């Protein structure tokens with residue numbers, strides 16, 4: 438559905454060259470929810486804006502829904518954009534128009550007759566859960582409702598691809614979740630391909646099938662979300678995964694344990710799928726001469742299955758700890774010793 442080949446973008450500003458995107462190759466499948474995560478300045482916005490021609494690559498080609506976006510211009514690009522729509526962090530609604538009129542706007546531009554338009558807008562209002570709010574103005578809506586209008590407007594012309602530019606970054610956690618659930622629902626019901634950019638791993642964890650991690654304009658890691666959670670290869674990916682698996686309370690508990698028990702080790706165990714059913718802790722206590730304290734545990738759901746993390750503190754003789762770590766590694770359970778200094 439989407440293919441980027443050797444795509445680079447260099448901005449030239451006041452004599453300086455800034456490489457925003459650096460030799461990116463990427464394929465996104467039809468019906469997939471694909472996430473791009475990175476810190477500020479990594480090149481995510483530039484990358485997503487190249488998917489609908491808001492930016493043109495300096496090098497390489499961008500093909501979306503069979504349109505060679507990097508090559509087309511004018512009327513052809515406008516036509517292609519009806520199939521590749523976008524929602525934004527700050528919603529970009531027309532403030533002097535009602536909800537109904539905002540959603541109707543792209544249909545007017547596409548030349549749809551008024552009676553058909555009204556029926557289509559009604560359908561979209563129902564789809565995004567805004568029944569009864571058609572005559573409200575954006576200023577009368579909550580953030581979540583505004584984004585629902587943005588989504589309805591983006592879906593008006595039956596696009597094949599929906600691009601989401603930090604679509605939940607301005608929303609509180611609960612509203613974020615309800616918008617993410619709406620996106621999953623739309624993806625399933627309409628088979629729509631969704632590409633989103635974010636700096637929050639929670640967003641990736643909750644709705645994406647695959648994720649690409651961006652750093653300094655490059656994709657440094659890419660894979661199914663569950664695989665990336667289970668086995669993050671790059672330091673930056675590990676940091677993003679920790680946003681979800683290691684809440685502040687865990688860090689505090691680890692510091693507390695390190696103070697209380699300066700000996701021993703704090704260990705992060707990760708369980709995926711069937712390994713969650715393994716009575717690992719019971720076996721550790723039974724088979725090794727160790728003290729075991731549970732620090733904190735959490736199970737996260739991803740679109741590809743569940744993923745559990747458990748932090749434990751173990752104490753005992755060094756060779757016994759080493760034997761225990763070797764045993765855990767054989768149980769298809771991820772194990773990482775946390776530096777508790």
Ligand SMILES: Nc1ncnc2c1ncn2[C@@H]1O[C@H](COP(=O)(O)OP(=O)(O)OP(=O)(O)O)[C@@H](O)[C@H]1O
Nearest residue numbers: 448450455457475476477478479480481482483484
């Ligand atoms: N129009 C522009 N002119 C010059 N430099 C730009 C332009 N747009 C982006 N850049 C630069 O390109 C780099 C990547 O920016 P980009 O906005 O794509 O990153 P990002 O990951 O989306 O970050 P953010 O979330 O902060 O927007 C940055 O160094 C940025 O300053």
